[in-house]
Amino acid sequence: MKRKIIIMLDSDILSRGLSSIIGNLPETEIICVAPPEELEQYAGITRSVIALVIRPEQLARYTSFVHRLGQTNTVQVITFGLPGADRTKGQSITLDMDGESIRQLILKVLNVDKNEIEPPPSMQLSERETEVLRLVARGYANKEIAARLFISVHTVISHRKNITEKLGIKSISGLTVYAILNKLIDTSGQNPETLI
Amino acid sequence: MKHFKPTTRMSDIIHTNYLLLPVINRFGVRLGFGDKTVEEVCREKKLNAGFFLAILNAYHDPDYFPEKELQGFSTHLIIDYLKKTHDYYREYVIPKVESDLENLMGDCQGNCRNLRLIRSFYDKYKVELLNHLNEEDTRVFPYMTDLQRVYDKEIPMADKVRNFSIRNFEEEHTDIDNKLFDLKNIIIKYLEPQYVDNMCNAFLYAIFQLEQDLIDHARIEDKILVPKIMLIEKAVKS
Numbered sequence A: 001m002k003r004k005i006i007i008m009l010d011s012d013i014l015s016r017g018l019s020s021i022i023g024n025l026p027e028t029e030i031i032c033v034a035p036p037e038e039l040e041q042y043a044g045i046t047r048s049v050i051a052l053v054i055r056p057e058q059l060a061r062y063t064s065f066v067h068r069l070g071q072t073n074t075v076q077v078i079t080f081g082l083p084g085a086d087r088t089k090g091q092s093i094t095l096d097m098d099g100e101s102i103r104q105l106i107l108k109v110l111n112v113d114k115n116e117i118e119p120p121p122s123m124q125l126s127e128r129e130t131e132v133l134r135l136v137a138r139g140y141a142n143k144e145i146a147a148r149l150f151i152s153v154h155t156v157i158s159h160r161k162n163i164t165e166k167l168g169i170k171s172i173s174g175l176t177v178y179a180i181l182n183k184l185i186d187t188s189g190q191n192p193e194t195l196i
Numbered sequence B: 001m002k003h004f005k006p007t008t009r010m011s012d013i014i015h016t017n018y019l020l021l022p023v024i025n026r027f028g029v030r031l032g033f034g035d036k037t038v039e040e041v042c043r044e045k046k047l048n049a050g051f052f053l054a055i056l057n058a059y060h061d062p063d064y065f066p067e068k069e070l071q072g073f074s075t076h077l078i079i080d081y082l083k084k085t086h087d088y089y090r091e092y093v094i095p096k097v098e099s100d101l102e103n104l105m106g107d108c109q110g111n112c113r114n115l116r117l118i119r120s121f122y123d124k125y126k127v128e129l130l131n132h133l134n135e136e137d138t139r140v141f142p143y144m145t146d147l148q149r150v151y152d153k154e155i156p157m158a159d160k161v162r163n164f165s166i167r168n169f170e171e172e173h174t175d176i177d178n179k180l181f182d183l184k185n186i187i188i189k190y191l192e193p194q195y196v197d198n199m200c201n202a203f204l205y206a207i208f209q210l211e212q213d214l215i216d217h218a219r220i221e222d223k224i225l226v227p228k229i230m231l232i233e234k235a236v237k238s
């Protein structure tokens, strides 16, 4: 997961000021969108945690776009306003805040997903997963694998999901290559290349 | 990230990101542009400068993807660009990846069995990719062009246009992207390095670059062209 801060403010002084206060955060990119440039142009962002800094009165205009971005990203809206502005709803930055509190707020917001984005602790395949992988590599369909291992198709699917996550290999032929490389399947007496 | 503007010099664009070289070539723009700006070069070559810039910027900055603006360009313009990209894959990228792979195999040290597995995997992938490009060039794009022409009242509605639907054109892109990713990852993480490092690096560079190009290409198809065609289908066929 990458991190992005989108600052959508109509004043150059404000957006530049805010980005210099936020400064450099590890693996975080700051994007300043100044009208008339449109927020919608950033439809390309995926798999990121996004902090969107925006004036509350502008928010309504972009609801559907924020929702769309939210399908492939985690989006956190931070409203920007005058001191004493309505702070009841969600997170906000106001003109009277000092730099450190702003930084802290941004850090907090961007780390929201910390637990989710960290990789699972064990990347080792379990015995059952190895069993499933062997059968996948030998070309068995989920139904057949379920029947052979006396488990439900649903369980097979969840094992396969874990295998893919742990190994970082998504395709069946990729998994087959992995299984052969690691000698998980017996290829004696045949050309292993024909299995791929 | 800074985006290029009509007044940006072409030479500055290439100094900023040399990976854009094949992209400008697809538009027929070649090096030796002196101090000419985007505007000037486009005027000379009779190119749509807005489209040229949107494509360059989207390639340069993956976050930047002005969907509405891109959907506003003509179907013919978009398809023409995509077809040129296909040609580039077929005529240059795939042969290049292949010769890098040949070099890698040729210099294999010790047991070459594992590298041969990689090659089989690549061969299968290649067939799939070529079929996909071919399907688009011979069926999908011609259909889209005809549909657009029906919409523009340049040609009458015909059965082959009426009976085809863009929905038949299943999403194969994810699968193609996944395989390329797997290929990289297997080499990076799991293949015992019984090869000359520089040969393997060259092969990986080529794969990384193809992957980036394909992702950019597929999102123009999925997010720009297909939605655009769906709207036209709705207007023409209902």
Ligand SMILES: [Fe+2]
Residues within 6 Å of the ligand: B082, B086, B133, B136, B217, B221
């Ligand atoms: Fe294509």
Ligand SMILES: [Fe+2]
Residues within 6 Å of the ligand: B132, B136, B173, B218, B221
């Ligand atoms: Fe495609």
